[in-house]
Amino acid sequence: MARRNRKKQRVNGFLMPAPVASVVVMLSVLALAYIWLGTRCESVGKAIKVLESEQVILKQELSNQRGKWAEMKSPRNLERALAKHGIRMTLPKGQQLVEIRGKFYEGWRNTFDDSPKYARLERSRTHE
Amino acid sequence: MNDRSLIRRVVLSGAVLVLALIGLGGRLAFLHLSGHAEVHASVKKTRHIKRELTVRRGNICDRGGSNNLLALDMAVKDVCADPMKIVQENKVVEVASVLAERLDLPTDTVAVKISDPKRRFAYIRRYLPREHADELASLELPGVFLENSLIRFYPQQDMLCHVLGFVNREGVGSAGIEQRLNRYLKGSPGYMESEVNALRQEVYLQRGRHIPALPGADVTLTIDQHIQFAVENAVDEIMAEHSPKGAWAIVEKVKTGEILAMASRPSFNLNKFNKSDENARMNRCIGFVYEPGSTFKAITIAASLNEGTVTRDTVFNCEHGTWYYGGKRLRDFHAYGDLTVADGLKKSSNILAAKVALTLGDKRLHEYLESFGIGRKSGIGLPGEEYGILHPVRRWSKISSTRIAMGHGVAVTSLQVLNALCAIANNGVLMKPYIIERITGEDGTVLSQAHPEALGRPINSRTAATMRHLLYRVTEAGGTGKRARVPDFEVAGKTGTAEKPSNGGYSGTAHVASFVGFLPASNPEIGIIVVVDEPQPLHTGGRVAAPYFSKIAEQTVRYLGTQPSKTKFADRNLSGGRVSLASRY
Numbered sequence: 001m002a003r004r005n006r007k008k009q010r011v012n013g014f015l016m017p018a019p020v021a022s023v024v025v026m027l028s029v030l031a032l033a034y035i036w037l038g039t040r041c042e043s044v045g046k047a048i049k050v051l052e053s054e055q056v057i058l059k060q061e062l063s064n065q066r067g068k069w070a071e072m073k074s075p076r077n078l079e080r081a082l083a084k085h086g087i088r089m090t091l092p093k094g095q096q097l098v099e100i101r102g103k104f105y106e107g108w109r110n111t112f113d114d115s116p117k118y119a120r121l122e123r124s125r126t127h128e
Numbered sequence: 129m130n131d132r133s134l135i136r137r138v139v140l141s142g143a144v145l146v147l148a149l150i151g152l153g154g155r156l157a158f159l160h161l162s163g164h165a166e167v168h169a170s171v172k173k174t175r176h177i178k179r180e181l182t183v184r185r186g187n188i189c190d191r192g193g194s195n196n197l198l199a200l201d202m203a204v205k206d207v208c209a210d211p212m213k214i215v216q217e218n219k220v221v222e223v224a225s226v227l228a229e230r231l232d233l234p235t236d237t238v239a240v241k242i243s244d245p246k247r248r249f250a251y252i253r254r255y256l257p258r259e260h261a262d263e264l265a266s267l268e269l270p271g272v273f274l275e276n277s278l279i280r281f282y283p284q285q286d287m288l289c290h291v292l293g294f295v296n297r298e299g300v301g302s303a304g305i306e307q308r309l310n311r312y313l314k315g316s317p318g319y320m321e322s323e324v325n326a327l328r329q330e331v332y333l334q335r336g337r338h339i340p341a342l343p344g345a346d347v348t349l350t351i352d353q354h355i356q357f358a359v360e361n362a363v364d365e366i367m368a369e370h371s372p373k374g375a376w377a378i379v380e381k382v383k384t385g386e387i388l389a390m391a392s393r394p395s396f397n398l399n400k401f402n403k404s405d406e407n408a409r410m411n412r413c414i415g416f417v418y419e420p421g422s423t424f425k426a427i428t429i430a431a432s433l434n435e436g437t438v439t440r441d442t443v444f445n446c447e448h449g450t451w452y453y454g455g456k457r458l459r460d461f462h463a464y465g466d467l468t469v470a471d472g473l474k475k476s477s478n479i480l481a482a483k484v485a486l487t488l489g490d491k492r493l494h495e496y497l498e499s500f501g502i503g504r505k506s507g508i509g510l511p512g513e514e515y516g517i518l519h520p521v522r523r524w525s526k527i528s529s530t531r532i533a534m535g536h537g538v539a540v541t542s543l544q545v546l547n548a549l550c551a552i553a554n555n556g557v558l559m560k561p562y563i564i565e566r567i568t569g570e571d572g573t574v575l576s577q578a579h580p581e582a583l584g585r586p587i588n589s590r591t592a593a594t595m596r597h598l599l600y601r602v603t604e605a606g607g608t609g610k611r612a613r614v615p616d617f618e619v620a621g622k623t624g625t626a627e628k629p630s631n632g633g634y635s636g637t638a639h640v641a642s643f644v645g646f647l648p649a650s651n652p653e654i655g656i657i658v659v660v661d662e663p664q665p666l667h668t669g670g671r672v673a674a675p676y677f678s679k680i681a682e683q684t685v686r687y688l689g690t691q692p693s694k695t696k697f698a699d700r701n702l703s704g705g706r707v708s709l710a711s712r713y
């Protein structure tokens with residue numbers, strides 16, 4: 001039986017040399033990476049733009065809400081709202097101030113400033 | 129079909145395709161590589177955008193900080209239209225009626241704006257709140273679109289209107305703090321250069337120059353909105369009760385010069401400033417110059433005490449109400465005989481004040497008035513502040529000092545008078561009044577921080593202590609200012625009732641009534657002035673201004689938690705019994 005000559009086996013058609021193929025593959029990879037990066041940059045850019053506009057809208061919304069809040073809690077509006085419910089509030093008189101002294105209170109007082117603090121409790125006449 | 133025919137067709141199709149591609153390629157190469165600058169420029173111009181980025185104006189808040197906003201920018205929308213598009217779509221009537229109904233505008237006005245086929249832009253309504261704008265946008269009216277805009281908003285409306293001022297439609301501060309600090313508040317608009325795609329959307333990757341907008345700095349005032357509210361209520365009550373031409377009041381911290389409240393009437397709504405008149409816009413606290421009347425006696429007597437030309441117990445003959453000097457008559461409201469300086473101040477004797485001034489001499493009196501800040505701006509930093517009128521000594525006549533001593537022949541602003549009284553309260557140290565506490569950048573950097581600043585010391589502490597007691601006696605029984613008393617507190621002050629100049633003389637019917645004072649009298653913390661221009665029918669400072677001084681003072685000390693002094697004048701005998709009959713005048 002004759003021995004089969006493996007070295008003489010031939011492939012039909014054009015065989016691209018390995019270095020050239022490597023270069024082509026590398027270029028293809030680079031091109032794909034470039035395209036992918038470009039697309040990615042574009043999508044990130046779009047996301048940034050969306051976030052930018054959201055930020056502007058949120059800032060404006062915050063500003064509007066702060067304005068409304070300031071209007072609602074202005075002294076005039078507060079007084080009007082209290083009056084609507086038949087409530088009238090006045091600041092306490094000197095005799096209605098009760099000074100609190102104590103260990104805890106002293107520590108707390110020293111933390112902030114030297115001025116004395118007063119709890120504002122209104123005493124009814126029957127308790128005096 | 130045989131093979132040759134097939135091959136021919138394929139070759140022909142391929143040739144056509146190749147030719148087409150060559151043509152397109154050639155055109156592309158021509159467009160890109162040719163030197164048609166105008167083509168390039170046209171394309172570039174179409175795609176290139178330059179945009180100024182709008183900037184938020186800084187906030188203004190009271191001494192409580194950003195929680196108590198007094199002025200801020202709010203985002204609103206401008207309703208705009210493309211008349212050409214609306215006309216082309218033949219929707220003028222429909223769009224006009226909907227817009228008119230939603231925006232509460234006359235239909236014909238809207239129709240006129242949107243019916244010009246040559247125009248591509250028209251404002252229908254500016255500064256529409258966003259909620260309403262969103263409703264309008266949901267209707268998707270043809271040719272109608274919304275643009276973002278900012279509007280200055282004042283949550284407290286007319287409160288503190290003269291101090292805050294306003295911003296005109298161009299965004300420029302035009303009065304008050306808005307004008308004074310415009311360069312800080314306005315910020316710096318940003319700038320952006322970029323390119324857009326076929327849909328006119330910005331391509332982020334093509335963004336060139338981008339300078340973000342720098343928001344305006346925030347301003348913190350020394351004003352306390354709660355005290356301000358009390359003062360505003362008080363001046364409103366004065367306007368209702370006495371029907372004056374104007375009424376105003378200031379609250380100042382004696383030891384620092386901080387202005388806690390400043391209110392003036394008539395006033396105006398800051399959010400509708402363009403509907404107010406010039407008279408309402410005037411800040412009378414610093415812009416109204418008037419003859420102060422008897423409140424000035426406190427300054428005259430303080431100067432004389434400081435110079436030692438009189439003591440509190442020096443006795444003057446008050447001529448039983450009528451005194452001729454320099455050929456002119458001077459009268460007291462009530463007739464008095466002999467009065468000590470202390471009693472003369474308590475009873476507000478014109479003749480006594482005039483005689484005290486004569487002991488001082490013109491030059492020294494003028495020097496003292498200047499050192500108390502009369503005749504010059506206080507430096508509070510608000511636009512519209514007046515100097516007042518204090519003529520140089522060389523222009524004084526023989527009787528000038530006798531009239532200036534009782535607050536005639538000299539004109540002041542109420543802030544000058546208050547500050548002078550606060551100097552007496554502050555051991556003789558004249559503080560510079562200030563209303564701007566701090567300016568803070570957006571990142572929290574403090575750009576400017578105000579500190580109490582002493583302008584001088586017109587009188588020494590001993591004179592100041594004596595004056596505090598003398599002024600305290602004014603609010604005691606028998607004094608002209610007893611209606612200024614505050615429960616639990618000792619109040620020191622001086623009433624003023626000045627006839628207004630008229631036709632070269634003085635009007636018998638038009639007066640300026642005022643009360644200026646401080647409390648607690650022995651250890652002052654708060655100085656207050658209340659001035660009423662032409663009150664009716666009552667016209668004296670003691671009856672018109674003093675009760676409102678009391679009202680403002682009571683609420684202020686309660687709010688601030690100020691405690692009455694433990695050492696009271698009432699418990700001390702300060703008269704000393706040193707009545708000097710030898711020094712009778």
